[in-house]
Amino acid sequence: MAGEFDLIDRIRARIVARDDVVLGIGDDAALLQPPAGMQLVVAMDTLNAGIHFPHDTVPADIGWKALAVNLSDLAAMGATPAWCTLSLSLPEPDVAWVDAFLDGFDALARQHAVALVGGDTTRGPLSVCVTVFGFVSPDRALRRDGSRVGDDVWVSGTPGDAAAALAQWSSGRARDPALRARLDRPTPRVALGLRLSGFANAAIDISDGLLADLAHVCRASAVCAEIDIDALPVSDALRAAASEPDTRRTLQASGGDDYELCFTAPVSRRAAIAAAALDAGVSVSRIGRLVEGQGVVATAGGALWAPVRAGWDHFAG
Amino acid sequence: MAGEFDLIDRIRARIVARDDVVLGIGDDAALLQPPAGMQLVVAMDTLNAGIHFPHDTVPADIGWKALAVNLSDLAAMGATPAWCTLSLSLPEPDVAWVDAFLDGFDALARQHAVALVGGDTTRGPLSVCVTVFGFVSPDRALRRDGSRVGDDVWVSGTPGDAAAALAQWSSGRARDPALRARLDRPTPRVALGLRLSGFANAAIDISDGLLADLAHVCRASAVCAEIDIDALPVSDALRAAASEPDTRRTLQASGGDDYELCFTAPVSRRAAIAAAALDAGVSVSRIGRLVEGQGVVATAGGALWAPVRAGWDHFAG
Numbered sequence: 001m002a003g004e005f006d007l008i009d010r011i012r013a014r015i016v017a018r019d020d021v022v023l024g025i026g027d028d029a030a031l032l033q034p035p036a037g038m039q040l041v042v043a044m045d046t047l048n049a050g051i052h053f054p055h056d057t058v059p060a061d062i063g064w065k066a067l068a069v070n071l072s073d074l075a076a077m078g079a080t081p082a083w084c085t086l087s088l089s090l091p092e093p094d095v096a097w098v099d100a101f102l103d104g105f106d107a108l109a110r111q112h113a114v115a116l117v118g119g120d121t122t123r124g125p126l127s128v129c130v131t132v133f134g135f136v137s138p139d140r141a142l143r144r145d146g147s148r149v150g151d152d153v154w155v156s157g158t159p160g161d162a163a164a165a166l167a168q169w170s171s172g173r174a175r176d177p178a179l180r181a182r183l184d185r186p187t188p189r190v191a192l193g194l195r196l197s198g199f200a201n202a203a204i205d206i207s208d209g210l211l212a213d214l215a216h217v218c219r220a221s222a223v224c225a226e227i228d229i230d231a232l233p234v235s236d237a238l239r240a241a242a243s244e245p246d247t248r249r250t251l252q253a254s255g256g257d258d259y260e261l262c263f264t265a266p267v268s269r270r271a272a273i274a275a276a277a278l279d280a281g282v283s284v285s286r287i288g289r290l291v292e293g294q295g296v297v298a299t300a301g302g303a304l305w306a307p308v309r310a311g312w313d314h315f316a317g
Numbered sequence: 318m319a320g321e322f323d324l325i326d327r328i329r330a331r332i333v334a335r336d337d338v339v340l341g342i343g344d345d346a347a348l349l350q351p352p353a354g355m356q357l358v359v360a361m362d363t364l365n366a367g368i369h370f371p372h373d374t375v376p377a378d379i380g381w382k383a384l385a386v387n388l389s390d391l392a393a394m395g396a397t398p399a400w401c402t403l404s405l406s407l408p409e410p411d412v413a414w415v416d417a418f419l420d421g422f423d424a425l426a427r428q429h430a431v432a433l434v435g436g437d438t439t440r441g442p443l444s445v446c447v448t449v450f451g452f453v454s455p456d457r458a459l460r461r462d463g464s465r466v467g468d469d470v471w472v473s474g475t476p477g478d479a480a481a482a483l484a485q486w487s488s489g490r491a492r493d494p495a496l497r498a499r500l501d502r503p504t505p506r507v508a509l510g511l512r513l514s515g516f517a518n519a520a521i522d523i524s525d526g527l528l529a530d531l532a533h534v535c536r537a538s539a540v541c542a543e544i545d546i547d548a549l550p551v552s553d554a555l556r557a558a559a560s561e562p563d564t565r566r567t568l569q570a571s572g573g574d575d576y577e578l579c580f581t582a583p584v585s586r587r588a589a590i591a592a593a594a595l596d597a598g599v600s601v602s603r604i605g606r607l608v609e610g611q612g613v614v615a616t617a618g619g620a621l622w623a624p625v626r627a628g629w630d631h632f633a634g
Binding site (some may be wrong): 027044190 | 343344345346347348349350351353358361363368389390394396400403404416434437439440441442444448455457460462521560
C-alpha cells in the first residue's frame, strides 16, 4: 500500500518544466515568477465523483477533464496558461489509479506547457480540485461585461455532443464513442481564446449550457441576445444519437459540459474571426446578434424556443 | 432551498476589497495584478470532513481552519498573503451553514487582508479546498533547503496542544476549550514568517508533527537536527491534559495540526529572532542545533527519544 509521499513522488516525476517556476512541489508553497507587465488569470474548479463525472469514468479521463475544465476558463479569458495546482482526494492511495489519472492530466498539461507546481493528496471521497494560472496583457482579457449592442454572437465547435453522451449514460443506453470522447476529453479552446483576445468583446466557456452561459454574458454586459438554435452546427454523432429535432435542439441549447467558447464581436471583425478560427484549428459559427434589452431570445424552426433555464445549478442536478 | 448562484452571491457579499484585484468573482476567471519585482507564492490544501476535522466541527471553525492551514504555508515561506480561491463541496446548499462557514473564513481573511477572488461551490461530500497567493521578494523566501550546519533550531508557540485536543476528541473524553481552540482555530504565524524572512535560513510549518516536519527540512538541506523535546514550552492546558511526561512528549514531538513554525537560523541571529518574535506577538523557543549528518536526533529527559516517524501520512490516519 502506497502512502502520501509515494504518490507525491509519482506526481513530481511527471511535471512539465518551466523556467518561471522558481520552486515547485516539495516546499510549503510554490515560488513563481510572473512575467512583468502581465495580469495573472486564475480559475479553480472541482470535479466530484458521481456529480461531475460518472463513477465508471476511467482515471485518465478524469485527469484530463479536471485540467480541461480549468484551462477552458483561461481560454474564455483569452489567457496563456502557465501553472496549476492539484488537490486529489482518494478513498485509498491506489498507485495504479494515480498513474492512470496522471496519464490523462499530463497529456493535456504538456499540450499547453502547464507546470504542476503544488497541491496535496489526501484521503476522502474521490474528488479533484485544480487551480490554473495564466497571463493576459492588461485590457486584452475577454471579460463577460464587454459585449456591445450590434455584436455578432459566435460559438465554437458543435455544442450538444457532451450532453448527448451524458443522456446516453443516464439512460443506460449504448454510448457513442465519439460523443463520449467529447464528454470525457473536452478540448479547451485555448488557441482560439488567445487569438480572439483583443478583438472579441466578450467570451464565456459553455460549461452550463449555451443559453445559460450566454445569459451570463448578457446580464454582465446589459444587452439582449437574439439567437437561432438552428444556426448551431450539428455533429454527425449528435445527429445519429438525437434524430428528433427538438431533442437535439435541447441538447445543443441547454446541455452542459461542452467547453466550447461563446463569444461576441463587432460585425466588422467577421473576417478576422474566421481567420482566427482557421488558425486555431476549430470551426466557429455565427448564431445571432446582440440587441438592446436583456436576456436571451432563442428561435428554432422559425418559432420562439422554450424559455431559457436560469442556469445549470450544481445543486439541482 | 438555495441554489449555487444564491451561495455565490452570499460569498461575494463578504469579500475583502483590494486594489490589485482587477476582476474578482463573477467571470470565467479572476484577473489579478501582481506587484512588480515580486515572486508569487502559492499553496493549496484541502480539508475533508471526518479526515481533517471531526464531523461535529462547527462550520465557522471549518471556514477559519480551511484558510488558516493555507496561510500557514505562506507564513512558512515568509510571504505576504494577498488573494485566495475557495472550492466548497456541500451535500446540500444549506445557506445557514454557508453563512456560518463564511463567518469563520472571513474573520481570518480580514485579519490578513486576503481577498477571495474565485473558486466554485458544488455538490459533493463536505470538502473545502483553498488556494492562497502571496508575494515575497526574490531571495527572501524561507525555503526548506536553506538550513546550514551550526544553525539553531527554533519553534514558535506551544506545540502539542492541537494533538491533545484531537486525542481528547478521538477518545470521547471531555474536551478542554483552550486545546480545542488551538485545534479548530489555529493561528497562522504570518507575522512571524514575514519578520524572519531574509535572516532565518529555513522554515516549515508544523502540520504533520514537529519531528516529521523538521525531518523534511533536514532532508532538503542535507543536515542533521539534534533537538531536546523537553526544551519545548508546554501550555498550561496541555500540562493539565497530559500529566504523564512521555504522553506529553509524544503529543509535542509527533502531534500534527499545530501550525506553528519550525525554523533554523545562525547563532548570530538570536537577538534578532527574539526581537522579531516580540514584534510578531508570539513566543519562540530554541530547541536544538543542526550538525553534519542526516535525520533528526531527539532527546528527552537526557535519553534518546523514540525513533522518528517517517511523516504524518494522510492515508495511514
